[in-house]
Amino acid sequence: MVIFSGLEFIFRFFPAFLAVYYITPKKYREWALLFGSIVFYAVGEPYYVLLLLVAVWLNYFFAKKIYSCRDTRRGRKCRKDRVVAALVMDIGLLAAFKLLGAFLGNAIFPLGLSFFLFKMISFQIDTYRGEMIQKPGFRQTVVYFVMFPQIVSGPIMRFSEGGFWEEEREYSWEKLEEGLQYFAAGLGTKVLLADRLAILWKDIHMIGYESISTPLAWLGAAGYSMELYFDFWGYSLMASGICVMLGYPFIENFRHPYASRSVSEFWRRWHMTLGSFFRDYVYIPLGGSREDMTVTLRNLLAVWLLTGLWHGGSLNFILWGLSLFFLIAIEKLALGKLFGKFPFFGRLFVLLVIPVTWVIFAVTDLRELGMYLGRLFPFDGGGIAVNPRDIIKYLGMYWYYLLAGVIWCIPGVPRFLKKHRKHPAVVLLTAFVFWISVYCVVSMENNPFAYLKF
Amino acid sequence: MKDFIKKCPVFLTLAGSGLLLSLIGISGSFSVYKEYEFHVAGRPYLALVMEGISKGTMPWEAVETIGMGEEEFPGGLLYKWRNGNGGQEIGVLPGKEGAESFVEGSAGDDGVFVLENEGIPKAGGSPDDQGAENLGELNGQGLAGNSGEPGVQDEAGVQSTPGVQDAGGNSGESNAQGPVGSQDGAKPESVEDSRTYSFQTVGEDYFDDAVFIGDSRTVGLFEYGGIEDRADFFAKISLTIYDIFTTPVAKDEETGEKITVEEGLMQKKYGKVYLMLGINELGTGTTDTFIAEYENVVARIRELQPDAVIYVQGIMKVTGKKDAEDEIFNNTNIEDKNQAIAGLADNRDIFYIDVNEVVCDQEGGLNAEYTIDEVHLKAKYYEIWKQFLLEHGIVK
Numbered sequence: 001m002v003i004f005s006g007l008e009f010i011f012r013f014f015p016a017f018l019a020v021y022y023i024t025p026k027k028y029r030e031w032a033l034l035f036g037s038i039v040f041y042a043v044g045e046p047y048y049v050l051l052l053l054v055a056v057w058l059n060y061f062f063a064k065k066i067y068s069c070r071d072t073r074r075g076r077k078c079r080k081d082r083v084v085a086a087l088v089m090d091i092g093l094l095a096a097f098k099l100l101g102a103f104l105g106n107a108i109f110p111l112g113l114s115f116f117l118f119k120m121i122s123f124q125i126d127t128y129r130g131e132m133i134q135k136p137g138f139r140q141t142v143v144y145f146v147m148f149p150q151i152v153s154g155p156i157m158r159f160s161e162g163g164f165w166e167e168e169r170e171y172s173w174e175k176l177e178e179g180l181q182y183f184a185a186g187l188g189t190k191v192l193l194a195d196r197l198a199i200l201w202k203d204i205h206m207i208g209y210e211s212i213s214t215p216l217a218w219l220g221a222a223g224y225s226m227e228l229y230f231d232f233w234g235y236s237l238m239a240s241g242i243c244v245m246l247g248y249p250f251i252e253n254f255r256h257p258y259a260s261r262s263v264s265e266f267w268r269r270w271h272m273t274l275g276s277f278f279r280d281y282v283y284i285p286l287g288g289s290r291e292d293m294t295v296t297l298r299n300l301l302a303v304w305l306l307t308g309l310w311h312g313g314s315l316n317f318i319l320w321g322l323s324l325f326f327l328i329a330i331e332k333l334a335l336g337k338l339f340g341k342f343p344f345f346g347r348l349f350v351l352l353v354i355p356v357t358w359v360i361f362a363v364t365d366l367r368e369l370g371m372y373l374g375r376l377f378p379f380d381g382g383g384i385a386v387n388p389r390d391i392i393k394y395l396g397m398y399w400y401y402l403l404a405g406v407i408w409c410i411p412g413v414p415r416f417l418k419k420h421r422k423h424p425a426v427v428l429l430t431a432f433v434f435w436i437s438v439y440c441v442v443s444m445e446n447n448p449f450a451y452l453k454f
Numbered sequence: 455m456k457d458f459i460k461k462c463p464v465f466l467t468l469a470g471s472g473l474l475l476s477l478i479g480i481s482g483s484f485s486v487y488k489e490y491e492f493h494v495a496g497r498p499y500l501a502l503v504m505e506g507i508s509k510g511t512m513p514w515e516a517v518e519t520i521g522m523g524e525e526e527f528p529g530g531l532l533y534k535w536r537n538g539n540g541g542q543e544i545g546v547l548p549g550k551e552g553a554e555s556f557v558e559g560s561a562g563d564d565g566v567f568v569l570e571n572e573g574i575p576k577a578g579g580s581p582d583d584q585g586a587e588n589l590g591e592l593n594g595q596g597l598a599g600n601s602g603e604p605g606v607q608d609e610a611g612v613q614s615t616p617g618v619q620d621a622g623g624n625s626g627e628s629n630a631q632g633p634v635g636s637q638d639g640a641k642p643e644s645v646e647d648s649r650t651y652s653f654q655t656v657g658e659d660y661f662d663d664a665v666f667i668g669d670s671r672t673v674g675l676f677e678y679g680g681i682e683d684r685a686d687f688f689a690k691i692s693l694t695i696y697d698i699f700t701t702p703v704a705k706d707e708e709t710g711e712k713i714t715v716e717e718g719l720m721q722k723k724y725g726k727v728y729l730m731l732g733i734n735e736l737g738t739g740t741t742d743t744f745i746a747e748y749e750n751v752v753a754r755i756r757e758l759q760p761d762a763v764i765y766v767q768g769i770m771k772v773t774g775k776k777d778a779e780d781e782i783f784n785n786t787n788i789e790d791k792n793q794a795i796a797g798l799a800d801n802r803d804i805f806y807i808d809v810n811e812v813v814c815d816q817e818g819g820l821n822a823e824y825t826i827d828e829v830h831l832k833a834k835y836y837e838i839w840k841q842f843l844l845e846h847g848i849v850k
Contacts (some may be wrong), residue, residue: 001496011472011498177462184464206826211678211833384834387677424463431467442501443508 002044002111002152004183004238005190005441013040014242021246026168030143033246040148041111048110055093056145059120060138062086063127067135083128090121102313112152114310116145118277123159125281133165140164149242153235155253156273162248169247179245181421181430185414186237188433191440193408194230196401197223200394201362209363209371210384215391217375221355223398224362226405229258232271256411258354261346262339263327266354274310278303296332301325311361316369320360327353475500475513482506482516484530650801656847661685663725667703667715669693671770671830672730678833679840686722688715694734695747699754719758727755728843730767730809732791733829737782745794752798763848766799768792768808774819776828783829785819807846809839 001008017036024032042049062082069078094117101109123144126132136144136159144159163169204212204220212220236253244250257270267275283303289296308321331339339346356376363369374382395402407413420426459466479499483492487502503513522529661684666672672689676682688703702712706721719727729752735744748766755764769788771777777785792808799806813831815821820828824835831839 007498007501008496011500012495173458173461173465177465180462180464180468184468202827206830206832207678208826208832208834385678385680385837387833390677393677422463427463427467430464431471434468435471438500439504439507442504 002040004235004242005187005437007438007441007445010187010438013043018245022171026171029169029247030139033147034139034143037143037146037148037151041146041151044152045111048113051110052116052146055090055117055120056142058089059086059123059145060141062089063124063136063141066124066127067132070130079128083124086124087121090117090124093117098309098313115154115156116151118154118156118274119145119150119159122156122277122281126159131160136164147243147248149239149246149248150251153232153239154271154273155236155239155251156277157251161251171247175247176245178421179241179243179250182237182241182244182250184241184430184434184437185417186234186239186241187437188234189230189237189408190234191437192433193401193405194227194234195440195444197227197230197398197405200224200398200401201227203394207390208384209368209375210382211386212375213383213386213388213390214375214378216394217372218355219391219394219398219402221359221376223402223405225258225355225358226402226409228358228362229254229270230405230408256409256414258351258409259347259411260350261343262331262336263324263350263353264331264336265346266350267324267328274307278307282306293333297329300328300332304328312364314364315366316360316364319369320357323357323360327357472500475503478513478516479503481520481527482513484527485519485525486511486516488525648802651805651848651850652801653805653807653846654849655845656849658684658844660726660844660847663723664728665719665722665724665726666728666730667693667698668728668730668767669734671733672728674830674833675836675839678836680837681840686718686724688718692734693731694738695731695744695751696735696738698731698751716754716758719755724759724762726763726765726848727759728765728767729755730769732769732795733783733788736784736787736791741790741794744791745797748795749798752804756803762803763850764804765846766795766804766806768795768806768810770831771810771814771818771820773822773825773828774815774817775822777819805846805848807843809842812838812842 001013003009017032017040021029021032021036038049038053041052045052062085066079066082066086069075069082094113097109097113123136123141127136140162141159144157144162144164150157200223201220204216209217233254236251240250240253251273253272255269255272257266260266260269283299286299286302287295288299304321304325305318306321307324308317308319311317311320335346335349339349356373359372359376360369363372374380417426417429421430476499479487479492479502483490483499483502487506490502490505491497492499492502503516506513506516519526521527522532524530524533658681661681664685665688666675666685667688668675669689670691672687673691676687676689686704690701690703693701693703699714699716701714703715704713704718705711706713706717713721731748732744738744752764752766755762769792771785771788772780772783774785776783792810796806796808798804810818810820813821813824813835822828824831824838826832
């Protein structure tokens with residue numbers, strides 16, 4: 001039920017929740033969202049829901065304490081002590097579960113923990129920094145932490161972005177419509193593109209990395225880059241679409257990243273809420289890029305190591321973070337100016353190196369990773385039982401998904417549709433995409449990777 | 455209202471079409487969608503409509519069954535209400551439907567067949583036998599249609615086989631024009647017939663007149679076995695023993711048209727025919743129905759290629775992990791079918807070989823190192839299969 005593209009969510013939980021939500025008088029709607037979210041999370045994690053509730057309560061408690069000493073005599077010191085205590089708790093909890101996950105397998109990791117703890121951390125720091133213009137109420141705080149559209153995989157909204165301080169939340173049919181369109185777009189992006197391209201990646205894995213031709217290795221890297229993007233972007237669109245339908249603001253998490261002109265820009269446009277989290281709570285507090293280059297590089301290194309660790313505990317994620325640090329560092333030191341003058345080279349650079357970084361991200365086994373990289377860059381020949389014609393087969397099987405994917409990566413296309421979203425043709429297209437997606441979900445439900453056919 | 459349509463057209467379109475699909479699903483649940491699953495908590499009625507489309511049952515077929523009958527809507531509701539839960543238990547029809555859809559699936563396009571598999575054993579009654587009967591008929595027709603020609607070939611076949619072995623060459627092409635007549639008279643047929651052969655190691659040119667027929671495993675052998683330039687391959691993902699003669703599997707080299715296994719076997723004379731089929735069929739029918747069909751297929755191949763050595767290969771197993779998890783695609787089921795396949799061998803011109811001897815671990819499952827998806831070999835391990843085949847040459 002916790003998967004937005006599942007039948008249970010689309011046709012059971014969400015319509016029922018939406019009906020209850022809008023029947024509830026405006027005054028109590030936050031309560032409806034609060035209880036609905038706890039039910040949602042409890043279905044996904046019947047035991048860890050207790051952990052969530054404890055974490056929510058403790059964080060609210062700490063934040064209240066931090067807030068309350070803002071007017072006392074030794075306010076600054078007092079706030080600092082308390083925020084440190086809160087952060088030790090949150091970061092400790094996250095680190096503990098990351099470690100447990102690394103040793104005992106990911107099944108032990110609570111659903112959405114990385115995301116809701118990051119919300120809590122940002123909440124504590126914002127309170128400490130005095131960015132709360134008024135004392136956050138219990139209800140709003142809890143809703144902010146647990147709201148179901150964001151609890152599983154973000155976006156990591158800031159408290160100040162959620163419109164919790166407004167006198168009255170604005171609800172309208174127009175917002176409902178707008179949110180539904182975002183949801184349908186996200187559903188299509190995930191189901192029709194990401195889930196199809198995922199099969200290509202599985203196919204390549206099945207062949208064995210040592211046996212793929214170099215063109216197929218690049219096709220796989222490109223396909224995986226799109227899969228990952230459409231999966232997460234699609235998810236984020238669905239999540240933010242739901243928020244809009246409930247009267248909350250749209251939180252942007254992706255801004256057509258593959259159209260970037262440098263790797264640094266790519267990461268300002270990819271998973272934006274995570275990037276800005278690290279910028280605001282790690283990079284800038286460390287001094288950002290205000291001091292000399294060595295300090296800047298140190299700060300970048302810290303950010304990218306943490307980003308790598310946040311994504312996963314295994315060594316390849318650290319390598320992945322380091323590779324991004326390395327790329328961004330050389331852009332800062334040298335390439336950046338070139339890309340500024342000749343954006344074409346910057347775009348090309350992004351399109352060539354980002355897929356390679358995603359391969360490092362995707363292949364958790366280092367030996368396998370080495371093999372894949374060896375096929376991407378076959379300097380020493382290599383490869384066992386390579387079929388040089390494999391590329392023709394897989395292009396033949398996947399070209400339409402890849403082509404559709406490339407088109408969907410071009411910023412103008414979604415922008416055009418968004419601009420004309422009230423046009424009858426776009427309305428029909430949205431409904432069509434929605435039902436085709438549902439059709440795909442149904443026909444794949446026993447057969448997630450079309451794998452029962454041998 | 456007009457204002458409303460302007461404000462939220464997508465919402466209204468989706469709500470309206472969703473309602474319509476649900477109604478179709480509800481009405482169809484008494485007739486065409488009777489076998490499909492509905493869950494109050496997780497699987498809405500409109501999913502039945504989608505499932506129907508994916509299996510070739512169009513929504514309007516559900517609409518056609520509106521009426522007051524027991525298998526109709528809303529009539530079915532009345533019956534259900536009257537008999538408690540009785541509507542589901544009126545026994546004959548589910549079985550029949552199961553068998554029907556089964557045949558559709560096997561004859562129709564590739565997507566349908568395998569998805570059906572899980573449904574059928576549950577379908578109530580005993581659909582398996584009926585399904586097999588229907589399939590038998592399908593295939594029987596194919597046989598009958600061509601019965602004239604093969605008969606002639608058959609005779610020639612019996613004679614030509616012995617002719618060649620004495621000539622000593624292991625290149626099967628000479629088989630084709632085999633100078634038959636003279637030598638044949640010298641040896642009594644009955645002696646030749648009962649002569650059996652044992653396996654020996656051969657060189658790669660053994661595959662020069664070989665053809666491989668199979669599913670995705672054989673596709674893998676084609677792509678990564680390194681013998682694609684020597685042998686012909688009529689292989690396709692999800693090919694089954696039931697649709698082997700109806701599904702296009704290869705391109706005609708001259709016309710570029712897609713041809714079936716049957717057409718392919720008619721065009722060229724082969725010295726060896728390798729068959730590996732059966733994993734896609736695991737969820738369908740029983741071992742008896744499977745092997746009956748397998749026997750038909752072998753008989754038909756024998757008619758088309760009277761001189762060829764036919765290798766019936768045991769189905770490659772799955773890993774121990776898959777074996778433990780999967781109710782259908784497991785090694786118990788595979789072993790069962792393999793035993794039956796082995797029974798088809800006569801060691802004269804039909805031979806059983808089992809690649810599991812070299813790709814399985816001590817526990818008897820496919821070696822986990824050789825595979826990622828628990829079912830298919832990784833590319834570089836197709837070499838093992840090839841070597842195994844080379845060690846099992848038959849030189850007559």
